[in-house]
Amino acid sequence: MKIRQNLHIHSSHSCDSACATIKDIQREMLDYGMTEFGLSDHVHSAFNLCDIASSRNDFDVYATSPCFHFGIEATCMAKWECDAIAAGNYKRQGDDPVYGLRYAELPMETPELMLGITEAEIQKYHIEYVIGGTHWPSIGTDDPEKLYEDNFQQMLFLIRHPLVDILAHPWYDIEHSIGGMHVHRPGAQRDREAFLHIPDRMNEQLGAELVKFGKCAEINISMFQDNRRPEEARRKYWRILEDWRDAGVRFTFGNDLHAAHSCKECLALMEQLLEAHGFREEHFKMLFE
Numbered sequence: 150m151k152i153r154q155n156l157h158i159h160s161s162h163s164c165d166s167a168c169a170t171i172k173d174i175q176r177e178m179l180d181y182g183m184t185e186f187g188l189s190d191h192v193h194s195a196f197n198l199c200d201i202a203s204s205r206n207d208f209d210v211y212a213t214s215p216c217f218h219f220g221i222e223a224t225c226m227a228k229w230e231c232d233a234i235a236a237g238n239y240k241r242q243g244d245d246p247v248y249g250l251r252y253a254e255l256p257m258e259t260p261e262l263m264l265g266i267t268e269a270e271i272q273k274y275h276i277e278y279v280i281g282g283t284h285w286p287s288i289g290t291d292d293p294e295k296l297y298e299d300n301f302q303q304m305l306f307l308i309r310h311p312l313v314d315i316l317a318h319p320w321y322d323i324e325h326s327i328g329g330m331h332v333h334r335p336g337a338q339r340d341r342e343a344f345l346h347i348p349d350r351m352n353e354q355l356g357a358e359l360v361k362f363g364k365c366a367e368i369n370i371s372m373f374q375d376n377r378r379p380e381e382a383r384r385k386y387w388r389i390l391e392d393w394r395d396a397g398v399r400f401t402f403g404n405d406l407h408a409a410h411s412c413k414e415c416l417a418l419m420e421q422l423l424e425a426h427g428f429r430e431e432h433f434k435m436l437f438e
Contacts, residue, residue, distance in 0.1 A: 150424035152416055154435060155186040156220060157280060157317065157369060157403020162204035163190040164197045164247050167407040171204075171211040177411045179214060185437045187218035189280050189403070194226060194234045194265035197247040201266075205274045218437060220278040221266065222317060224249075225303040227287045228261040248285075255289030259299045262287065262306045264313075271312060278436055280367065280403070281307035282317030286326050293346070296326045301351045308358045314436070315401050316359065318369035319389070320347060341375065344382040347389070356393040365434050366390070366398050370419050371405040387426050394427075399434040 158174055159167035171188070178186040190204045191197065201221060208219050230250040233239050239246050264281070271279065283303040286296055300323050307313050320343075328340040359366055368390065373383070394400070404411060404419075 150420050150429060151182070152402055152420050152423075153182065153184045153430070154402050154433060155183050155404055155406075155411075156218070156278065156315065156401050156436070157189050157222065157367060158186065158406045159190055159222075160188055160204055160207070162200050162207065163407075164193065164200050165191060165407065168409045169406055169411075170409075171207050173410060174406070175212060175214055175217050179216065181411070181413060181416060183216065185216055185218065185435055187220045187278065189220045189222040191224065192221050192264075192266045193224045193247055193249055193284075194231050196234050198266065198270065201270075201274050201276075218277045219275060220280060221271075221276055222280045222282050223264045223266055223313070224282055224284050225262055225287070225307055226265050227256075228263040231263055231265050234265075255287070257288055257290055257295070259287050259302045262303060264310065266312075268312060278314045279312050280315045280317045281310060281313035283307070283322050285322055291329060293327050297323065297347060297351070300326060301355070304355055305358060308355070308362055308364050313364065315365045315367050316355075317367050317403075318372055318405070319355065319366055320344065320386070321369070321372065323347065341378045342382055344378075344385045344389075347385070352389050352392065356396045356398055359393065359398045360396060365401045366393055367403055368400050368423070368428075369403050369405050370415060373419065373422065374415070391426060394432055400428075400432055401434060401436070 155178060160171055161168050188204060190200060192201060226249055233250060234246055239250055283300055286299050288295060288299050304316060307316055324339045324341055324343045327343040328338040
């Protein structure tokens with residue numbers, strides 16, 4: 150099993166801690182033998198579209214390989230907070246509004262959802278693909294049942310959205326959500342057993358919806374790098390991906406780079422893990438071949 154694709158890479162233009170240069174990304178991906186790879190800097194709301202404009206400008210100068218593509222990672226947001234940010238109607242509550250208004254008084258049920266980017270803006274910045282991801286709850290509660298449901302509803306929204314091509318790192322945020330990170334940040338814990346309690350019905354429906362809408366699920370290396378996660382929880386996550394594969398879901402791969410440089414050893418280890426779990430190159434969809 151050879152990984153030839155990496156579509157989830159953040160550059161120094163991303164709104165978070167990412168620090169890789171576009172020149173280094175291109176060189177390292179080509180050195181590893183990637184035949185398609187791409188930027189996917191974050192878009193949360195209209196507040197950080199300037200980051201995408203900056204990323205695009207550098208990409209146009211430094212991305213010289215036809216294997217290098219320009220995408221984004223768009224976060225599932227609540228419509229009310231996107232509307233407030235776009236109108237300049239917000240208060241900074243200890244956080245830059247680029248991450249939304251999630252520390253205001255949040256609803257108890259999943260609100261109307263949206264992406265913080267439009268089709269016109271995708272065309273304006275010549276965005277070739279969109280990865281849609283969940284990064285935090287849209288509700289303000291400690292209730293695990295409601296938090297699983299909210300994460301599930303956000304992923305359904307992304308799968309069904311016509312602008313989204315790839316579902317990013319499925320269930321990425323659930324450990325933080327169940328651990329209370331987004332409600333009680335000081336002293337919050339990451340619940341590393343959260344994967345064990347994901348309802349099977351949710352995974353079955355997500356797999357069916359991915360197939361129905363022709364969307365890819367992402368296998369993201371960051372989901373496999375926490376050695377403190379119990380072995381049983383790691384096995385549960387692999388079973389989710391294997392069940393989706395057997396149901397006909399296609400996948401893309403991303404290393405979710407935020408550091409200055411990619412880890413070749415991590416990619417090689419991921420190839421071994423994928424092969425050990427029955428994944429082959431034909432299970433991955435090459436978007437640009």
